[in-house]
Amino acid sequence: xxxxxxxxxxxxxxxxxxxxxxxxxxxxxxVFALGLGSSSNLDMVTSWKIVISDTKKFxxxxxxxxxxxxxxxxxxxxxxxxxxxxxxxxxxxxGTNIQNAIIWDWRFPRILTAIVGGIxxxxxxxxxxxxxxxxxxxxxxxxxxSGAALGAAFAIVLGFTILSIPELxxxxxxxxxxxVVVTIIIQLGKIRSISAESYILVGIAITFICGAIxxxxxxxxxxxxxxxxxxxxxxxxxxxxxxxxxxMGLILASLLPTALKWSWDLNTLSMGGDEFAIxxxxxPSKIRKNILIVSALMTSxxxxxxxLIGFVGLAAPHMSRLIVxxxxxxxxxxxxxxxxxxxxxxxTLGRTLFAPIVIPVGVMLSIIGGPFFMYLLLxxxxxx
Amino acid sequence: MKDISFxxxxxxxxxxLGINGAGKSTLIKCLNRILSPKSGDIHxxxxxxxxxxxNLINISSLDLVEISKTMSYVPQNVATSFPMxxxxxxxxxxxxxxxxxxxxxxxxxxxxxLRYLNLEDFAFRKxxxxxxxxxxxxxIAKAIAQDPNLFLFDEPTSDLDLKNQIQIMKCxxxxxxxxxxxKSALIAIHDINxxxxxxxxxxxxxxxxxxxxxxxxxxxxEENIAEVFGVKCSISSVDKHYIRVDVDDEI
Numbered sequence: 046x047x048x049x050x051x052x053x054x055x056x057x058x059x060x061x062x063x064x065x066x067x068x069x070x071x072x073x074x075x076v077f078a079l080g081l082g083s084s085s086n087l088d089m090v091t092s093w094k095i096v097i098s099d100t101k102k103f104x105x106x107x108x109x110x111x112x113x114x115x116x117x118x119x120x121x122x123x124x125x126x127x128x129x130x131x132x133x134x135x136x137x138x139x140g141t142n143i144q145n146a147i148i149w150d151w152r153f154p155r156i157l158t159a160i161v162g163g164i165x166x167x168x169x170x171x172x173x174x175x176x177x178x179x180x181x182x183x184x185x186x187x188x189x190x191s192g193a194a195l196g197a198a199f200a201i202v203l204g205f206t207i208l209s210i211p212e213l214x215x216x217x218x219x220x221x222x223x224x225v226v227v228t229i230i231i232q233l234g235k236i237r238s239i240s241a242e243s244y245i246l247v248g249i250a251i252t253f254i255c256g257a258i259x260x261x262x263x264x265x266x267x268x269x270x271x272x273x274x275x276x277x278x279x280x281x282x283x284x285x286x287x288x289x290x291x292x293m294g295l296i297l298a299s300l301l302p303t304a305l306k307w308s309w310d311l312n313t314l315s316m317g318g319d320e321f322a323i324x325x326x327x328x329p330s331k332i333r334k335n336i337l338i339v340s341a342l343m344t345s346x347x348x349x350x351x352x353l354i355g356f357v358g359l360a361a362p363h364m365s366r367l368i369v370x371x372x373x374x375x376x377x378x379x380x381x382x383x384x385x386x387x388x389x390x391x392x393t394l395g396r397t398l399f400a401p402i403v404i405p406v407g408v409m410l411s412i413i414g415g416p417f418f419m420y421l422l423l424x425x426x427x428x429x
Numbered sequence: 430m431k432d433i434s435f436x437x438x439x440x441x442x443x444x445x446l447g448i449n450g451a452g453k454s455t456l457i458k459c460l461n462r463i464l465s466p467k468s469g470d471i472h473x474x475x476x477x478x479x480x481x482x483x484n485l486i487n488i489s490s491l492d493l494v495e496i497s498k499t500m501s502y503v504p505q506n507v508a509t510s511f512p513m514x515x516x517x518x519x520x521x522x523x524x525x526x527x528x529x530x531x532x533x534x535x536x537x538x539x540x541x542x543l544r545y546l547n548l549e550d551f552a553f554r555k556x557x558x559x560x561x562x563x564x565x566x567x568x569i570a571k572a573i574a575q576d577p578n579l580f581l582f583d584e585p586t587s588d589l590d591l592k593n594q595i596q597i598m599k600c601x602x603x604x605x606x607x608x609x610x611x612k613s614a615l616i617a618i619h620d621i622n623x624x625x626x627x628x629x630x631x632x633x634x635x636x637x638x639x640x641x642x643x644x645x646x647x648x649x650x651e652e653n654i655a656e657v658f659g660v661k662c663s664i665s666s667v668d669k670h671y672i673r674v675d676v677d678d679e680i
Contacts, residue, residue, distance in 0.1 A: 046533055046536065046537060047536070047537045047540035047541065048540075049516065049539075049540035049543060049544075049549060049552050050533065050536035050537050050539070050540045052552070052553065053516050053536055053539075053540075053552075053553075054536070056553065174511075175511065178509070178510055178511070179510060180510045180511070308529075309524050309527075309529070312513070312517075312521060312524075313521050313524055315509070315510075315511040316507075316509050316511060316512075316513055316518060316521060316556075317504075317507045317509060317521075317568075318507070318508075318509070319463075320458070320463050320502065320504055321502075321504065321507055323461065323462060323463045323493060323497075323502075324461055324463065324497060324500075324501060324502035324572075324581075325497055325521055325522070325524045325525060325575070326493045326494035326495075326496070326497030326498070326524060326525040327493065327524070328493055366511070370513060370514060370517070371511045371512065371513045371517075372513065372517060374529070
């Protein structure tokens with residue numbers, strides 16, 4: 046092989062190694078975060094002991110786990126006086142009930158949400174920036190999140206809900222209204238000559254419209270409603286339950302391969318714009334529409350459960366670019382990992398820094414992520 | 430534009446001349462479907478081995494990947510917010526030929542092209558950290574890596590200084606005149622003298638149709654230039670191949 050080709054292969058291997066390292070690092074920080082917390086009867090070493098022993102028991106007694114899962118899925122539907130069993134029901138455990146509850150019912154879903162949400166928002170950000178050719182774009186730019194906020198406001202202030210199940214009312218509303226925005230994007234995509242800028246401008250217009258309606262509702266809302274709405278908009282990882290996270294994870298897992306499949310198209314589109322893409326055999330308007338729909342879905346499923354989390358979708362792709370460059374085959378996985386790590390880091394800091402007060406992850410991300418992001422960009426002499 | 434019909438041979442450089450708005454860029458962009466005609470059709474009769482056809486093919490019946498394997502468009506300039514390494518930009522030329530994995534042949538094709546255009550020192554520099562002339566050469570390298578039969582250049586020298594203009598035109602001629610390949614180029618250009626010096630034929634557009642088509646010495650007459658561009662000029666022969674156009678004043 047040519048020496049330049051060899052150099053290119055080497056560089057690719059090196060970048061892959063970095064991505065692998067980042068994956069291991071993110072996993073380790075998730076385990077570390079499982080052991081961190083403000084509880085007085087659970088220190089870090091005990092937490093890890095419980096995590097390790099329970100994980101071992103989970104895999105050694107996988108048949109009992111399956112039985113319990115089956116019981117939860119079937120028995121509880123037929124009888125009204127039944128409680129969900131824990132998956133390790135009937136097996137002797139290492140920790141006390143409280144300790145187990147803190148780790149598995151409280152911290153674990155939270156960290157899982159951080160990982161799933163971080164991946165989804167960061168990947169959505171990378172996809173949107175690439176297909177719109179604009180580094181200022183984040184998953185919130187298209188107005189999906191303002192749609193979600195509007196839905197939440199409808200549920201909280203007016204009591205207008207799509208689903209009547211109380212725990213899911215706000216989530217369902219937020220998701221439904223963000224789908225309305227996705228529909229608008231699909232309709233826009235049908236216009237033959239729509240440009241990348243038009244998408245962004247329409248997104249900004251949607252943001253303004255939804256914002257105005259939410260403000261109007263706030264004007265007439267009671268104090269309790271106002272505070273609930275404010276809490277929703279902070280963006281927090283404490284809301285989704287274990288089942289919610291699994292749902293989010295499944296949807297994300299079904300969308301990610303499609304996104305990766307478009308890597309080469311995104312490479313041509315983000316590198317040279319529409320004419321360059323066409324002359325390389327890529328149909329820019331079709332690809333752009335499809336990518337925007339997928340990334341808007343990723344964003345809305347996460348935001349419906351967690352509330353507004355914006356910064357990770359802007360910053361994680363840019364930080365990843367500094368490491369692996371603009372090849373989307375590497376940028377998409379790297380952004381996802383970076384997003385997961387940022388979320389775990391910000392959330393863990395948020396719940397331990399002023400414990401027992403928990404600072405919402407959306408706020409924490411912007412406070413610590415913002416200056417770090419600026420430092421990274423300025424250090425490079427403002428090339429972006 | 431109406432009733433435009435012309436034929437090109439392999440290893441031939443054809444320059445399109447005409448005033449602003451005459452349809453130089455439009456003609457080129459219609460050929461590889463960057464633009465689609467509002468009404469009417471564009472047909473080609475390719476004699477390329479991969480798309481050989483004795484009948485006329487309607488361009489709109491071909492898909493973009495098929496077109497991109499036979500024609501490659503080089504814009505006036507490429508600006509990006511997300512610059513890649515020069516090597517990776519040229520590698521994008523292999524996009525129509527690959528699915529996900531980059532094969533060793535793809536890489537070697539890119540390396541070979543970079544050396545061919547003396548770009549090997551820039552292989553791992555970012556696209557936005559090199560000069561305008563170098564960037565233009567990188568985009569041409571990308572077009573070569575795409576392995577097309579026909580190159581379409583849209584004012585490739587308009588943003589460049591004198592030396593870079595000459596370098597780019599020489600580079601284009603080097604590719605087209607390479608007898609190992611049978612490639613040709615269609616270049617929309619403004620500079621009459623560069624067109625006269627570096628092209629085999631000139632296609633003179635006026636009011637959306639072809640006014641003259643042939644070797645520079647036949648097409649670039651004082652009368653034709655006066656009618657199309659509205660300027661007075663004098664034509665002189667430099668040697669038996671080249672002519673020079675000196676513009677005096679507007680009419």
